[in-house]
Amino acid sequence: MKIREIKQGEAAALVELIKEVEKQSKYMLLEPGERTSGAQELESRIIEMKKVGNSTVFVAEEGKELIGYLMAIGGTAKRNKHCVYLVTGILDEYRGSGIGTELFKHLEEWRRGTEIERLELTVVTLNEAGIRLYKKMGFVIEGTKRKSLCINGEFVDEYYMSRIF
Numbered sequence: 001m002k003i004r005e006i007k008q009g010e011a012a013a014l015v016e017l018i019k020e021v022e023k024q025s026k027y028m029l030l031e032p033g034e035r036t037s038g039a040q041e042l043e044s045r046i047i048e049m050k051k052v053g054n055s056t057v058f059v060a061e062e063g064k065e066l067i068g069y070l071m072a073i074g075g076t077a078k079r080n081k082h083c084v085y086l087v088t089g090i091l092d093e094y095r096g097s098g099i100g101t102e103l104f105k106h107l108e109e110w111r112r113g114t115e116i117e118r119l120e121l122t123v124v125t126l127n128e129a130g131i132r133l134y135k136k137m138g139f140v141i142e143g144t145k146r147k148s149l150c151i152n153g154e155f156v157d158e159y160y161m162s163r164i165f
Helices: 011-024 039-052 099-112 128-136
Strands: 002-005 056-062 065-074 083-090 118-124 140-151 154-164
Touching (some): 011 056, 011 083, 039 056, 056 099, 083 099, 099 128, 128 154
Parallel strands (some): 083 118
Antiparallel strands (some): 002 056, 140 154
């Protein structure tokens, strides 16, 4: 298994990975089939991310297959360029095998070369494995977004978590 930053031209593979993770996970924002953006839009976004310096995408790769990702989406205003919002996903069969930890370690190495001072994310309060990973990586719960999502007709809360440097 290898962790690396995404390369131009890999947007189609990343879109397919994201769609598969959305099918497998009950805790992602979008439900299966709800994603409308495609490879062309994501490719443009990846190119733009490379230009701004406070955004990137890391992928986990097994052989030639993408099996996980961590998107770091930096703030766009002067006042929040030091903040990065994170979105992560790993295929079911690879969860619990240390890939999330490795993705976050690579993110930390990348962050050292930037002016980023804050990493932030949201996580469904029922997602115990995700919360364990984020706490292990130094994140703390800042608050609760009540009735933040509606999953299978039930309202669920999310934790707002951050790591400050």
